[in-house]
Amino acid sequence: MKTLQEILREGENKCQSFFENTDDVLEIARTLVAFSNCDGGVLLIGLKKNGKIVGVDPQNELLNISLILQENCQPHMKISSRIFQEKVRIVLEISVVSGNEKPYNVIYNSKKEVFIRKENSNILANKMVEDVWKFRRLNEVKPINLSPPEKTMLDLIHSNSKISLTKIHKKSNLSFSEIDRVLVRLISWNYIVMEMTDNGTEFSEYLKAPNHL
Numbered sequence: 001m002k003t004l005q006e007i008l009r010e011g012e013n014k015c016q017s018f019f020e021n022t023d024d025v026l027e028i029a030r031t032l033v034a035f036s037n038c039d040g041g042v043l044l045i046g047l048k049k050n051g052k053i054v055g056v057d058p059q060n061e062l063l064n065i066s067l068i069l070q071e072n073c074q075p076h077m078k079i080s081s082r083i084f085q086e087k088v089r090i091v092l093e094i095s096v097v098s099g100n101e102k103p104y105n106v107i108y109n110s111k112k113e114v115f116i117r118k119e120n121s122n123i124l125a126n127k128m129v130e131d132v133w134k135f136r137r138l139n140e141v142k143p144i145n146l147s148p149p150e151k152t153m154l155d156l157i158h159s160n161s162k163i164s165l166t167k168i169h170k171k172s173n174l175s176f177s178e179i180d181r182v183l184v185r186l187i188s189w190n191y192i193v194m195e196m197t198d199n200g201t202e203f204s205e206y207l208k209a210p211n212h213l
Helices: 004-010 025-037 058-072 127-137 148-158 165-171 176-188
Strands: 016-019 041-045 079-086 089-096 105-108 111-118 121-124 192-197 200-205
Touching: 016 025, 025 041, 025 058, 025 089, 025 105, 025 111, 025 121, 041 058, 058 079, 058 089, 058 105, 111 127, 127 176, 127 192, 148 165, 148 176, 148 200, 165 176, 165 200, 176 192
Parallel strands: 016 041
Antiparallel strands: 041 089, 079 089, 105 111, 111 121, 192 200
16 A cells, blocks of 8 residues: 555556545545545545645545435445545545445436546546446456447448547548447457547557556
8 A cells, every 4th residue: 555655656547536524525525536446546625736634534435435425426425535644634534445336426406417537527428438338347358359430430440540530420430329339349349548638638558658548
């Protein structure tokens, strides 16, 4: 396990997020869900974003986390906690594991939203991400030979270092629904990688992308 000083040196990243307290219920819920939908992570309560230690009452903050999990996150997710003490200040660490019941949702004002983690931010997941999770739960065996539409799509992506969904729609003769179905399968079988960016959704070959869904 990392020490607090190791965590502070690394700063916020894909697996670590800092909060002064649990007042921002929605952002706490988004972070819990995003970690559970991805590779897991830790929330450090009692830190400024720059890593300065402000300290908290750990019992009060842990109670708030429990209420947020109960009221704002579905389905149930597993967490654990530990305490760091730096002189008179206490930092609460909440650890979240990668869940087996994806998608995990944020429940707020009668709405359900799915978030994933990218770098040090929580981003709203698109429908294709959810479709990949659903397909992977089916545990379909990876085929020895791809279908013609799957081979065509893989060749198209192979010929581009990265290609947007918009360009795929323009260059492919498949229907939108067929494109989505083929992409979900290729992602699930680790032939290609999907990355959500500020400019939209992009796809690349699996081995060319170190960070992937």
